[in-house]
Amino acid sequence: MDKQTIEKNLTRVLEKTDFKNLGTRRQGKVRDIYTQPDKIILVSTDRYSAFDRNLALIPFKGQVLTQTSKFWFNQTKDIIQNHIISSPDPNVVVVKKCSVIPIEMVVRGYITGVTGTSLWTLYNGGQRDFGDFTLPDGMKKNQKLDSPVLTPTTKSDEHDKPLTTAEVIEDQIVPAELWKQLTDIAIKLFKRGQKVALSRGLILVDTKYEFGLADDGKLMLIDEIHTPDSSRYWQADSYQARIDAGKEPQNFDKEFLRLWFKENCDPYNDKILPPAPADMVAELSSRYIQIYEQITGQKFETDLDTPIAERIKKNLTSFNI
Ligand SMILES: Nc1ncnc2c1ncn2[C@@H]1O[C@H](COP(=O)(O)OP(=O)(O)OP(=O)(O)O)[C@@H](O)[C@H]1O
Ligand SMILES: [Mg+2]
Known part of the structure; x- marks a missing residue:
């Protein structure tokens, strides 16, 4: 996905969900976790967390995380069984509840x-x-x-x-x-x-x-x-x-946004944080997409029409939410 498309979609983000009847809801740093007696529904949001709080919403991050994880669970299933039961939506996995x-x-x-x-x-x-x-x-x-x-x-x-x-x-x-x-x-x-x-x-x-x-x-x-x-x-x-040459390796860098907050406010103490600069958010989103594509060798595809929460709700209709 090109930078322009990302810039046009900066508000197309999933901050949090509050689905009723999906199970007991708990909010992790990045995921919303709905627990049922035998399974858990893990919804990856677009939260970017550091300093124990949410700093920004990064478009497509939730989908990238879900899809990257699914790719790797599949690549390693001969080594150990994993918790995946199904994936009814690009941001969601249904998993076996474990201790x-x-x-x-x-x-x-x-x-x-x-x-x-x-x-x-x-x-x-x-x-x-x-x-x-x-x-x-x-x-x-x-x-x-x-x-x-x-x-x-x-x-x-x-x-x-x-x-x-x-x-x-x-x-x-x-x-x-x-x-x-x-x-x-x-x-x-x-x-x-x-x-x-x-x-x-x-x-x-x-x-x-x-x-x-x-x-x-x-x-x-x-x-x-x-x-x-x-x-x-x-x-x-x-x-x-x-x-x-004494240089740092070329890495997937998401630190720059964390550092921006450190330099521009007190993320440990300030009650309200300044909004992350739009160009930085777009850059980070683009990096998440690129690393996903490089790891999996697949193009990142997503539906840009339906709001994410609405799409998830539709994809989870069999769960009666
Ligand atoms: N199959 C599973 N059974 C039970 N718990 C699970 C399962 N898979 C993941 N979890 C838990 O769900 C949570 C995932 O949410 P998220 O990554 O947002 O949490 P987190 O803020 O990193 O949480 P934590 O600090 O507890 O690791 C984690 O606490 C993880 O331990
Ligand atoms: Mg975690």
Whole structure:
């Protein structure tokens, strides 16, 4: 989709939904979650969240996330069963309701990042022992790791805390046998992700997985997988030349909008935020669409006529909403 079409459709966004009779409604950062006894309806909205609040609405983001995730669930279903039951609308998936394993399974293939908990920040600050693995001296920022590493964290509403195998077992978060299964599967999923991404000219740098247990006790991959919100991607062709020249890899960058808010207001404290500049919103939307097209090799298609909420309602008529 070209930039002009995006600019004409800046108000064609889904902020939130409030469907009646679809189940118990809960609002996540990005998704509206409707829980029924045995299934969940996940509606991806166009919310762009940072600083624990919604900063802007990015056209087509909800559809991009849903479709990217669906692509990857399909690409990995031989490794592990996933929660998808059906997808009645481009922004919606109906999934098996699971009890969520309270661990974010973070996998990293490269030593990078800028936040306090990122691998590069910790390494650059002198840390070599990461509990389940150690790293040698002399590594450079954005270098590939010899093999992918797992840096799991707790899944909590407050700040995610790093976890080691010893802690998972001692604190009895999951039984040892299940933990072994989770770690094996997370690494396998990541390797598959890297292989498929590379065939599209992309490096899958790092990601996080969530798992759950279905009613019958079966382990399932849940939530989202390898989306641009849950993963970092770099362009493969320019990677080596750029790091050799001391430059950052060419990445899918959505930070610029977050930074704009940081520079133009106090997103932690201000009650009301200034509206995001239209050209930035259009740019971010265009980047989401481009990364979707590159990952999946498919053109992004959407119906521009019906308002999104109306379309979803129509597509969910069998749910009596
Ligand atoms: N199959 C499933 N069964 C139960 N819960 C699920 C399932 N798939 C996803 N979820 C949960 O639904 C929510 C998805 O919504 P969203 O991504 O907006 O949430 P979030 O703000 O990231 O939430 P959280 O901070 O709890 O991860 C997540 O809390 C996720 O754990
Ligand atoms: Mg989430």
